[in-house]
Amino acid sequence: MSLLRHIRACNAWRPERFIPLWRDEARVGLIRRDNAEALHRFTDVFSVEPDGVWLIAPGDFDAVSAAVDVVVERLVAEGRVAKWRNEFFAVSARWGMAPLFKLDRGAVGFFGVRAYGVHLNGWRRAGDTLQLWIGRRAADKKVAPDKLDNLVAGGIGHEHGIEATLIKEADEEASLPAGIAKRAIAVGALSYRMEVERGLRDDVLFLYDLEVPAGFTPKNRDGEIVEFSLMSASDVMERVHRSDDFKFNVNLVIIDFALRHGLVTPQDPEYLDLVTGLRRPLD
Amino acid sequence: MSLLRHIRACNAWRPERFIPLWRDEARVGLIRRDNAEALHRFTDVFSVEPDGVWLIAPGDFDAVSAAVDVVVERLVAEGRVAKWRNEFFAVSARWGMAPLFKLDRGAVGFFGVRAYGVHLNGWRRAGDTLQLWIGRRAADKKVAPDKLDNLVAGGIGHEHGIEATLIKEADEEASLPAGIAKRAIAVGALSYRMEVERGLRDDVLFLYDLEVPAGFTPKNRDGEIVEFSLMSASDVMERVHRSDDFKFNVNLVIIDFALRHGLVTPQDPEYLDLVTGLRRPLD
Numbered sequence: 001m002s003l004l005r006h007i008r009a010c011n012a013w014r015p016e017r018f019i020p021l022w023r024d025e026a027r028v029g030l031i032r033r034d035n036a037e038a039l040h041r042f043t044d045v046f047s048v049e050p051d052g053v054w055l056i057a058p059g060d061f062d063a064v065s066a067a068v069d070v071v072v073e074r075l076v077a078e079g080r081v082a083k084w085r086n087e088f089f090a091v092s093a094r095w096g097m098a099p100l101f102k103l104d105r106g107a108v109g110f111f112g113v114r115a116y117g118v119h120l121n122g123w124r125r126a127g128d129t130l131q132l133w134i135g136r137r138a139a140d141k142k143v144a145p146d147k148l149d150n151l152v153a154g155g156i157g158h159e160h161g162i163e164a165t166l167i168k169e170a171d172e173e174a175s176l177p178a179g180i181a182k183r184a185i186a187v188g189a190l191s192y193r194m195e196v197e198r199g200l201r202d203d204v205l206f207l208y209d210l211e212v213p214a215g216f217t218p219k220n221r222d223g224e225i226v227e228f229s230l231m232s233a234s235d236v237m238e239r240v241h242r243s244d245d246f247k248f249n250v251n252l253v254i255i256d257f258a259l260r261h262g263l264v265t266p267q268d269p270e271y272l273d274l275v276t277g278l279r280r281p282l283d
Numbered sequence: 284m285s286l287l288r289h290i291r292a293c294n295a296w297r298p299e300r301f302i303p304l305w306r307d308e309a310r311v312g313l314i315r316r317d318n319a320e321a322l323h324r325f326t327d328v329f330s331v332e333p334d335g336v337w338l339i340a341p342g343d344f345d346a347v348s349a350a351v352d353v354v355v356e357r358l359v360a361e362g363r364v365a366k367w368r369n370e371f372f373a374v375s376a377r378w379g380m381a382p383l384f385k386l387d388r389g390a391v392g393f394f395g396v397r398a399y400g401v402h403l404n405g406w407r408r409a410g411d412t413l414q415l416w417i418g419r420r421a422a423d424k425k426v427a428p429d430k431l432d433n434l435v436a437g438g439i440g441h442e443h444g445i446e447a448t449l450i451k452e453a454d455e456e457a458s459l460p461a462g463i464a465k466r467a468i469a470v471g472a473l474s475y476r477m478e479v480e481r482g483l484r485d486d487v488l489f490l491y492d493l494e495v496p497a498g499f500t501p502k503n504r505d506g507e508i509v510e511f512s513l514m515s516a517s518d519v520m521e522r523v524h525r526s527d528d529f530k531f532n533v534n535l536v537i538i539d540f541a542l543r544h545g546l547v548t549p550q551d552p553e554y555l556d557l558v559t560g561l562r563r564p565l566d
Binding site for chain 1: 378379445468469470471472474487489542543544545547548549552554555556558559560562563564565
C-alpha cells in the first residue's frame with residue numbers, strides 16, 4: 001500500500017468527460033456531459049453548447065440565484081441531484097472575488113463548482129508521543145459514513161468566513177470552546193479534483209493545526225460524529241498507509257500534517273510526489 | 284509589493300526557448316536553444332536535433348560522465364559555462380533513481396539538469412516572539428552576493444544524502460554541532476524552474492525546521508556567510524514583502540515557513556496562489 005494512492009484517488013477525473021460552465025468571462029464550474037444534456041431544456045437559464053455551458057439568466061446575484069434554484073428543484077425531483085441540503089455555497093470566479101450566485105450544497109457536484117472547506121488537526125503531546133484526536137463519522141452520513149475524520153471539518157457556506165466556520169464547526173462537532181478554537185494556526189491548504197457519482201468535486205481545503213489542551217475531551221453535539229478517540233500519530237499514519245478507514249479527503253489532510261511534522265521524510269520514495277501532489281494548481 | 288512576485292520570479296521561463304535533453308527514454312535536462320547549438324560539434328557525445336538533444340555517448344556511468352566532462356571543459360574555456368565548481372551533481376531521470384552520469388555543478392544550468400538542495404529554517408522563541416536566524420552571504424559569492432539567506436543551505440552533491448548534506452553544511456556554514464542539526468524536522472519541499480543567464484535552474488529544495496537552542500550563536504567557518512543575525516519572524520516577513528534583500532529562492536523557503544506557521548493566513552488574497560505556487564509539478 002502507499003500514501004500516494006489516496007492523492008491519486010482524490011484526483012481521478014477525465015477532462016474529456018467535462019465541459020466548462022461559464023458566467024460571462026468567468027469559468028465557474030465543470031459539468032459532466034450527461035449533466036449538461038439535462039440542462040438543454042432550461043433555455044432561459046442555460047445555453048448548452050458542445051464545448052461549454054453558459055449561465056445566461058439575466059440580473060443580479062439574487063435574480064441569478066433564484067433562476068438556478070428553479071433548475072435545481074427540477075434536478076432534485078428527477079434524482080439527478082441527490083437532495084436539498086438547505087445550505088448554500090457562494091459561486092465566484094476565484095476565492096475572494098464577489099460571488100456571482102449561490103447554489104444549494106447538494107447541487108455543487110452536478111455543476112462541478114469549486115467548494116471550500118476547513119479541516120482542523122487536533123493534536124497533543126503525551127511525553128514523546130504526538131497524538132491526534134480522530135472522529136468517527138455517523139453511519140447515516142451521506143458522504144463517507146462510518147469513516148474516520150479530523151477533529152473538526154466543514155464546508156464554508158455562503159456569507160461565512162473560514163474562521164467563523166471553523167469556530168462554529170468546532171462547537172457543533174466537538175464542543176470545542178471558541179476560546180480554544182481561536183488558537184488554531186493556519187498551516188496551508190490543499191486542492192484536488194475528482195469525479196463523483198453525480199458529477200465532480202473541485203475542492204479546496206483550508207488547513208489548521210490546534211494543540212488541544214490535555215484536559216479537554218471532545219464531545220459531538222450535532223450527531224455527525226459518533227465517537228472521538230485519541231490515537232498516536234504513528235498509528236494514524238499506519239492506518240492511512242494500509243487501509244481506507246479514513247474519509248477519502250481526510251487522508252490528504254493527514255498526509256499534509258505528516259509532511260509538515262517530519263512523520264514522512266525524504267527517504268520515502270514517494271516524498272516529492274506527495275509534496276507536489278497535495279496541491280493541484282487552481283485553474 | 285507582494286509575496287507572490289517572488290514565486291513568479293522563480294518560475295519565469297519560456298518553454299519555447301528550451302528543448303529536452305534525453306538519455307535513452309529519460310528526459311534529464313532542458314537545454315536553451317542557443318546552448319544546444321553549441322553542442323552540435325560534439326558528435327560523439329550529443330546528437331542535436333531541432334526538437335531535442337540526445338546524450339549518445341556510449342558506456343556506463345563513468346564512461347558517460349567522462350565524455351560529458353570533456354565537453355564541459357570546452358564550454359568553460361569558451362565562457363559558456365562560468366567555471367568549474369569541482370563539485371559534482373548526480374543526474375538521473377527522477378530523484379531516487381540510479382544516476383546516469385555526474386555533472387560539474389557549474390554546468391548544471393547550461394544543461395538545465397534538475398538540482399536538489401536542502402534549506403534549514405533555524406528558529407527560536409523569545410517570549411511570544413518567533414525569531415529566525417538569518418545569514419548574510421559573502422560579497423564574493425557567485426550567486427546572490429550580499430543577499431540574506433537561511434541559517435543553513437546547500438546543494439546535494441553526487442553520493443551525498445539529504446541529511447548528510449544538511450549536517451555537513453550546518454557544520455561548515457554555521458558551526459552547528461551534528462547533535463543539534465540532527466534534531467531538524469523534515470517539513471516538505473519546494474520546486475521552481477527559472478531561466479538564468481547561462482541556461483535554466485530546475486530546482487527542488489528539501490526543507491527542514493530546527494528549533495535552535497537559546498544558548499547557541501551560529502558562526503560561519505567556510506567564508507560563505509559574513510554574519511548571522513536573529514530577526515523576529517514578522518520583521519523577516521516584512522522584508523520579504525517589501526524588498527529583494529533575500530536571495531531569490533530563500534524568499535520561497537521563508538514564505539513556505541510563514542504558511543506553515545500561520546504568519547500568512549487565508550485572509551491574504553494571494554493565499555491560495557502562494558500555497559499552490561511553491562510546488563510546481565515535477566515533470
